[in-house]
Amino acid sequence: MVEFKLLAHDLGRMLQALSLMMAATVVVALIWREFYAVPALIISGLIPLAIGSSLTSYFGGAVEVGKLHGMMIAASGWFLVAIFGSLPFYLVAWTIHLDPALLNAPDLTGRAASTVGAFRDPLNAFFESMSGFTGTGLTMTDDESSLPRSLQWWRSFIEWIGGVGVIVLTTAILARPGSGSLTLYESEAREEKIHPSIISTVRTIWWIFLLFTFLSITLLWLAGMPAWDAINHGMTGLSTGGFSITDNSIATYDSTLIDFALFPVMILGGIAFPVHYLILQGQLRNFYTDLQTRWFFGFLAVGSAAVTWLLNRQDTYESTFAAFRYGAFQFVSALSCTGFQTAGSLGPKWPTEAQLAIAFAMSIGAAAGSTVGGIKLIRVATFTKGTLYRIQGVFVPDTVVRRFRLDGRKLDDAEAAREIEEAAIISFLWVVFLSVSTLVLLLVLPIESGEFTLENVIFEVTSAQGNVGLSSGITGPDMPTPAKAIFLFNMWIGRLEIIPVLVLLRGLFQKFNVYE
Secondary structure, three states, rough: OOOHHHHHHHHHHHHHHHHEEEEEEHHHHOOOHHHHHHHHHHHHHHHHHHHHHHHHHHHOOOOOOHHHHHHHHHHHHHHHHHHHHOOHHHHHHHHHOOOHHHHHHOOOOHHHHHHHHHOOOOOHHHHHHHHHHOOOOOOOOOOOOOEEEHHHHHHHHHHHHHHHHHHHHHHHHOOOOHHHHHHHHHHHHOOOOOOOOOOHHHOOOOOOHHHHHHHHHHHHHHOOHHHHHHHHHHHHHHOOOOOOOOOOOOHHHOHHHHHHHHHHHHHHHOOOOOHHHHHHHHOOOOOHHHHHHHHHHHHHHHHHHHHHHHOOOOOOOOHHHHHHHHHHHHHHHHHHHOOOOOOOOOHHOOOOOOOOOOHHHHHHHHOOOOOOOOOOOHHHHHHHHHHHHHHHHOOOOOOOOEEEEEEOOOOOOHHHHHHHHHHHHHHHHHHHHHHHHHHHHHHHOOOOOOOOOHHHHHHHHHHHHHOOOOOOOOOOOOOOOHHHHHHHHHHHHHHEEEEEEEEHHHHHHOOOOOOO
């Protein structure tokens, strides 16, 4: 039987870390003189701080947790953080609703109040928070540019934190002793270690992430993006989250230079942190010796060329260069699970084949151990090479000793079977939940009216479950409640790679005697 009290201490620590994030957001509100938002943000921080401190105090010191409880802590922790992370959206929205004049911007007051007003619905606020923390980028706002700066920052900040991981943040600043940190680290869909110590690993990850964030912001600013825009897009681009502070994502700038400046930012987010560490140590050969990095660049080259060809064949844009500019950007954005858009709504304008190519990239994702979602390239490589390995084995005598080669490792048959099985199970579950969600959405969305098509639905579900954020136009505050619930579930399981969520649900079913 699952002991839920073992979860409480670590969940409390995660809520304490969340309260520190909200304290930083209060500072942003003060800098931008959004004094009306300060009380709401302070209350938003005090609530998780009080609950988190109570949990950590009442349930004593840290205890060693096994794999089962580690997965449950990861799944419940991300859900809980998303719930409490919705408080700034919800409380600021109600503050503005009760007295819109507090905005002190008469020409934008009505527009901003209307935009923020979507967050007065707690489900919309929760959706925005879950989308941010999971690095998805689908949004409930109609006009991101009219949001208060404090909420623009909060959206970018939670994506930036969520890209690396809530548990990674908690482990870095509230380090726990023993093997528990490793168990939780692995339960957040991470396996690669940079150092033998997991505490040293996560702190190195954060140093790398801070360095690349600074470089990304600087690059975008030099490309012509305003400073505030560069800060936000640098954070959400590197974390492959995709939230924007403009109404039409990166298409707002209509700048070829900014588009191409974002290429290296998104690509950096799609490469595993251990590879970044080795490259920063001067071992540049890892660009081509690391399996996932090789496959990542291979997919980028082939996919960008394919989408460009599809757009050019359909005369979607006026020139081949324009087709490449928009097609390659959207493919890189999809494969890296970033979710920035330069092509406007991908639903009505793009040909079906191009939409499905982008959906395929979103489902694959980039490297495990990076900030991306999707199935991950290591699993695609394992499943592909494993299938060939099994087929070749049919033609080899049983007496022959074979080794399965994977990313520089030589595995015997038993080890290979475990690796292939894990990749196959995750891939299978990914497709199952994608299919079920698509079927449900076909029942609740206005497909019959011709407003959306089957490929639009597949695209949107893949974007949510792949934690990407590209949209065909379905997601918005007027979306039916069942569709919002489906997308919330897709984003949650996609970020944690399904298994921890299923483990948590099974534990809850047992706890409440849903089945014996």
